Amino acid sequence: MNSEKNVTEPLILMIESSGNVAGTALVRGKKVLAEYMTDLKKTHSETLMPMIDQMMELTGIKPSEINAVAVSGGPGSFTGLRIGSATAKGLALSLDVPMIHVPTIDAMAYQCPFFEGWIVPMMDARRNQVFTGIYRFDTKDGERSFEVIKPAFAMDITELLTMIKTEGTPSVLFLGDGAEVFADKIREMLPGAVFAPDFMGKQRAGAAGLLAYDMYERGETEAAADHKPEYLRQSQAEREREKKLGQEQ
Amino acid sequence: MNTMNQDITILAIESSCDETAAAVVRNGREVLSNVIYSQIDLHTLYGGVVPEIASRKHIEKINQVVTGALTDAKLSLNEIDAVAVTYGPGLVGALLVGVSAAKGIAFGAGKPLVGVNHIEGHVAANYITNPDLEPPFLCLIVSGGHTHLVMVEDYATFRVLGRTRDDAAGEAFDKVARAIGLGYPGGPKIDRAAKEGNPDAIVFPKTKIEGAPYDFSFSGLKSAVLNYINHANMSGETFRKEDLAASFQKNVVEALVSRAMLAAEEFHMPGIALAGGVASNSALRAAMDQACKERGLKFYRPDPILCTDNAAMIGAAGYYEYLRCREEGHFSGWNLNAVPGLKLGER
Numbered sequence: 001m002n003s004e005k006n007v008t009e010p011l012i013l014m015i016e017s018s019g020n021v022a023g024t025a026l027v028r029g030k031k032v033l034a035e036y037m038t039d040l041k042k043t044h045s046e047t048l049m050p051m052i053d054q055m056m057e058l059t060g061i062k063p064s065e066i067n068a069v070a071v072s073g074g075p076g077s078f079t080g081l082r083i084g085s086a087t088a089k090g091l092a093l094s095l096d097v098p099m100i101h102v103p104t105i106d107a108m109a110y111q112c113p114f115f116e117g118w119i120v121p122m123m124d125a126r127r128n129q130v131f132t133g134i135y136r137f138d139t140k141d142g143e144r145s146f147e148v149i150k151p152a153f154a155m156d157i158t159e160l161l162t163m164i165k166t167e168g169t170p171s172v173l174f175l176g177d178g179a180e181v182f183a184d185k186i187r188e189m190l191p192g193a194v195f196a197p198d199f200m201g202k203q204r205a206g207a208a209g210l211l212a213y214d215m216y217e218r219g220e221t222e223a224a225a226d227h228k229p230e231y232l233r234q235s236q237a238e239r240e241r242e243k244k245l246g247q248e249q
Numbered sequence: 250m251n252t253m254n255q256d257i258t259i260l261a262i263e264s265s266c267d268e269t270a271a272a273v274v275r276n277g278r279e280v281l282s283n284v285i286y287s288q289i290d291l292h293t294l295y296g297g298v299v300p301e302i303a304s305r306k307h308i309e310k311i312n313q314v315v316t317g318a319l320t321d322a323k324l325s326l327n328e329i330d331a332v333a334v335t336y337g338p339g340l341v342g343a344l345l346v347g348v349s350a351a352k353g354i355a356f357g358a359g360k361p362l363v364g365v366n367h368i369e370g371h372v373a374a375n376y377i378t379n380p381d382l383e384p385p386f387l388c389l390i391v392s393g394g395h396t397h398l399v400m401v402e403d404y405a406t407f408r409v410l411g412r413t414r415d416d417a418a419g420e421a422f423d424k425v426a427r428a429i430g431l432g433y434p435g436g437p438k439i440d441r442a443a444k445e446g447n448p449d450a451i452v453f454p455k456t457k458i459e460g461a462p463y464d465f466s467f468s469g470l471k472s473a474v475l476n477y478i479n480h481a482n483m484s485g486e487t488f489r490k491e492d493l494a495a496s497f498q499k500n501v502v503e504a505l506v507s508r509a510m511l512a513a514e515e516f517h518m519p520g521i522a523l524a525g526g527v528a529s530n531s532a533l534r535a536a537m538d539q540a541c542k543e544r545g546l547k548f549y550r551p552d553p554i555l556c557t558d559n560a561a562m563i564g565a566a567g568y569y570e571y572l573r574c575r576e577e578g579h580f581s582g583w584n585l586n587a588v589p590g591l592k593l594g595e596r
Contacts, residue, residue: 045345049352049583063357078301079342082308086346090353093312094326225312228305235301241294 010067010216013052013091014209017044017084018076018104019123019177021202024052026059027209034059035206044083052087063095068221070100070212072107072203074230075131075152076123081229092224099227100212100220104203105152108176109135111200111207113144117169122178129154130178131232136169146211154232157182161189175201257571260329260354261564262315264307264347265339265367266394267291267298268557271314273322273329274564278376282321283554283561286310289434296433297423304342311350318560326358331580333567336364337591338394344587352583361580365567367558368395368593369407371524373565374551379522382549387518389509391533392525393419393436396505398463398512399593401522404569407594410512411463418501419527421467425474425497429490439494440530446491448499448532451477456504463508470500498532506536513546520547529556 009029016023022044025035036051056063071088074081092099108121115137123131134150155163157178164172174186175196186193195201215221234242256275263270267288273281288306292298319326334351337344348364355362372388384404390397396413416424419436426435431442453473456466474497481488509521521541527533528550541548555562574580588595 043586045348045586046584049349049356053356053583063359078304079345082304082342082346083349085308086311086349087353089308089312090350090355091357092353093315093350094354094357225316228309231305235299235305237295237299237302 010213011061011065012068012070012100012209012212012216013066014070014102014205014212015048015052015084015088016072016203016205016208017048017080018072018074019080019203022047022051023203023205024048024055025205025209026055026061027206027213030210030213032206032209035204037204039202044080048083048087063091066095066097068098068100068212068216069095069224070102070209071227072104072208073101074104075125075154075232076104078231081231085227085229089224089227098221099224100215101222101227101230102208102212102215103152103230105131105133106135106148107208107211108203109133110146110211111204112173112175112196113137113146115173115194117171117173118149118164119173119175120164122174122176122182124178124181125154125233128157130157130160130182132160132178152230152232157185161186165190177202257330257568258324258328259331259333259363259564259567259571260315260318260326261333261365261560261567262311262347262351263335263367263370263558263560263563264311264343265335265337266343266558267303268559269307269310269314270558270560271318272560272564273318273324274561274568277373277565277568278380280377280561280564281324282318283559284314284317284321285559286314293433296427298340300340300342303340304346307343307346311346315350315354326354326360329358329360331355331361331363331567331571332358333363333365333563333570335367335370335563336585337367337588339367339589341587341589344589348585348587352585356583361571361574362583362585363567363571363574364581364585365563365570366591366593366595367563368397370562370566372399372401372522373569374524374555374562375522375549376565377555377561378551379549382520382522385518386520386522386549387509387513387516388522388524389505390524391418391505391527393417393423393434395525396465396467397593398508400512400516400518405573409593411461411465411508413465413467414458415466415468416471418465418467418505419525421471421501422527424471425494428475428478429493431490431494436527436530439498440532442491443495443498443532446489446493446495448495450489450492451496453496453500455500463512465504465508467501470497498530502530502533502536505533506540509537510540510544513544518546520549522549524551524556526557529553
C-alpha cells in the first residue's frame, strides 16, 4: 500500500441530487473511499447534508482536507439540482476550493462500462420528453475508454427511439427513471434493448465522483461563484413569454 | 441571556422571495454589512415574482452576496459565530437555495446553523434601527405576503393577535396598481400617485370581521376598487388615478392603524413598531406616527432599506435565535428544510 501516493491524490466530495436519488461520495484519486445513496420519497433538503455529515464522520476525514467539491450539474429536477448545487457552492465557498460540474447524464452512462454498444440514460422530463444522451465505451490499451457520442439533450421519446433505431447499435442499454417510465415503448420499438439493473440504473455518486476526478485532472474545474445548474429547459414563464413575443412579431 | 462580555457575530442569508441577500450582524443590533441583489427588474417583465426564475437567479448570485457581505464586514468565515438563514415562510424553491447554501457554508466552516423565520426577521429589523427597543411591544407586519398584528412578548416569543383573512396588504396594493395601469411593484407606485390625489374623493367600504377585532380583510376592498373602475369605464365616467390611489390607500391605512391602536390599548403596549415592505409607505408612517403621538405611545419603524427583504434583519433575529439555541444546547440540524408556510413563533 503506497500511502504517500494517496496523500498527494486529490480528495473530491461528490454530491448527487438531480433526481429521486440523494447521494454523496468521497473519492481520492481513482478510489471511491465512501459512498452513501438513498432512493426515498424524501426531500433532498432533509437527507443530503445529514448523509454528507455522517459519511465524513465515519471516514474520519475533515472537511478541510477536501480539494474540490463536485456536483451532478443537470439536467434533472429543477429543485433537486438546486439543492445539490447550493450545498456544493456553500461548501466550496467555505473551504475555498474549486467546483466540478459533472454532467448528470454523462455520469449515469459512465457507471456502465462493460456494455458493448450505445448506452442511453434517460430521465423523465414530462410531456413525453426525456433528458438523455448517447455514449459508448471502447477498449484502449486494456482499459475501458468513455466516449460521449451526443451529450445531454431533451427529446420526445418516440423521436429519440426512431433515431436510435436507424442510427444506433444493434443492442442498446437503457437506464434511469425515464427508461422505467417508457420501458414498454422502448421494448416495442427496439427489440435489442437491454435495461440496467437498479443498482447501476440510477444516479450513483461513486461513479460520478470518478468522472469528476477525470475532469479535475484535465483542469475542468470552475469557481464556486460561477457555478449554476444546467437545466436544459427554460422556466415555463420564460417559454410562454417568448412564445407570446414570437406571435406578436 | 448575558452576552455582555462576548460579541456574537452572525452571517445571515435571505432568499425567501426575489432578493438574494447576505449580511453580517454583531450582537443583533450592529450591521457590519448588508448586501442585497434585487431581482425586481427581471420579474417586472412578468408583472410579479415568478418562483422558478427567482430560484434560478438565487443560485447564480448566492456566493457573490455572501462573499460581498464578508468582504464589506472585513471578516473571514473563521471570525463568524454562526450562519443564520431564512427557512420560511416564502417560496419553497427560493428558500431551498439559501437553506442549502447556508448548510454547506456552516458545515465547511464548522459553525452552527440557525434557521430563522422570515417574519421574525422583519420584526427584528426594528432592533437595528432603534437600539433602545426591547420587548414587549406591538408589531404591525405588512408586506406583499404578510399582514400580521403581533404582540412581541420576548425576543423569541410572539402572540399573533390578528392576521389577514385573504389578501396581504401589499398584495392589494399590487393588484390595484395593476388595475389602474401603474405597474409593478404596486406599493411605491400607489404611494407616489396618492401624493397627487385626494384621499376623500372616493369612499370605499370599510371591512370589519365579526368576532375578530384584530383581523384584516383586503379582498373586499380590492373588489370594490375593481368594481368602481369597471363601472366608471362602462358608464363613460372618468376618474383621476391619483384620487383612486389616494382613496384606496387611505382605506388600507385606516384599517391598519385602527386595529393597531385598539390592540395597543387593550394589551397596554408601551409602543408600536412597523415592519415589512409596506412599512415604507409614507401615508402609513405618517398616520401611525400621528396616532401614537395622540396616545402617548412610542412609535418605531425600520430604515427603509431594512423594510424590504434583506439579510441584516435575519442576522438580527438570528442573534436572538442563536442565544435561545445555545441555551437549549442545540442548533438547527443538517436536515433543516424549507417550510414555505412557517408560522410566526413556530419552532
